[in-house]
Amino acid sequence: MNQEPDVSTRKVIITLLKTKGSMSVGDLSKRLGITEMAVRRHLNTLERDSLIESRLVRQAMGRPTHLYSLSAAADELFPKKYQFLTLDLLEELEAVSGQEQVNLLFERRKDRLIGRYEERMAGKPLTERVLELADIQNANGYMVELEEQEDGTYLLQEYNCPIAQVANHYNHACSCELAMFRNLLGGEAHVERTECLAKSGSKCTYIIKPN
Structure with missing residues (x-):
């Protein structure tokens, strides 16, 4: 199976979290044009690799939702010119x-x-x-x-x-x-x-x- 599309999608997710800040599964699904199930699969991989973190946020209406953001370790993925x-x-x-x-x-x-x-x-x-x-x-x-x-x-x-x-x-x-x-x-x-x-x-x- 060709893993390149999956890797590319995860890179896009990382870039979105870097530029847009914390996002929910629904937010990412709309941005990427893929199903929420597919988004969760990518997020599970990123979480396993310690590149993202999640926190539960209560909303005024409806069920609480998880917001995902980059971990400190993910900062090393971006260019540095030290x-x-x-x-x-x-x-x-x-x-x-x-x-x-x-x-x-x-x-x-x-x-x-x-x-x-x-x-x-x-x-x-x-x-x-x-x-x-x-x-x-x-x-x-x-x-x-x-x-x-x-x-x-x-x-x-x-x-x-x-x-x-x-x-x-x-x-x-x-x-x-x-x-x-x-x-x-x-x-x-x-x-x-x-x-x-x-x-x-x-x-x-x-x-x-x-x-």
């Missing part, structure tokens, strides 16, 4: 206070991330630390592949960089990531980056050698 705002703010800071202040921001961010994750590393051998590091980066959207070599060296490769637009302009962001890796893995390993997305690489590649 990287451009970030770049604009960093460029303004650089113009006013110089490159050193921009670098200081990246250093403070690095220290905050280390403070957030160091408890996950505490008391663990290197192998478990490397696995934790891969999990952390994956959770942050870096699309990590981790491979242990025959000599005990780890190859950690990141195929995506969520801050690529920023890192392309401010390479200190990449230096801070390397420093964070070294800090979280402690003195048990030598960490070297051999390829970088921000420097025309196809991925970020880290070699982690046990000391």
Whole structure:
């Protein structure tokens, strides 16, 4: 069965709820030109995927009705341009206070991330630390592949960089990531980056050698 019409209809429902606000099944049925039963089927799918919420509203006459609206999770479906705002703010800071202040921001961010994750590393051998590091980066959207070599060296490769637009302009962001890796893995390993997305690489590649 071709699922494309169903997906397209659900996209229209999401767009309507975004632009028109809360709507009932009847409202959506009229807008879409489909039966209320069909609307409910789409709403059930969207509710299952945690993209919409419903609330029961009492009316002056007749039975209470459910109104449907987008959930907080659905906001991620719409375009975001955060990287451009970030770049604009960093460029303004650089113009006013110089490159050193921009670098200081990246250093403070690095220290905050280390403070957030160091408890996950505490008391663990290197192998478990490397696995934790891969999990952390994956959770942050870096699309990590981790491979242990025959000599005990780890190859950690990141195929995506969520801050690529920023890192392309401010390479200190990449230096801070390397420093964070070294800090979280402690003195048990030598960490070297051999390829970088921000420097025309196809991925970020880290070699982690046990000391």
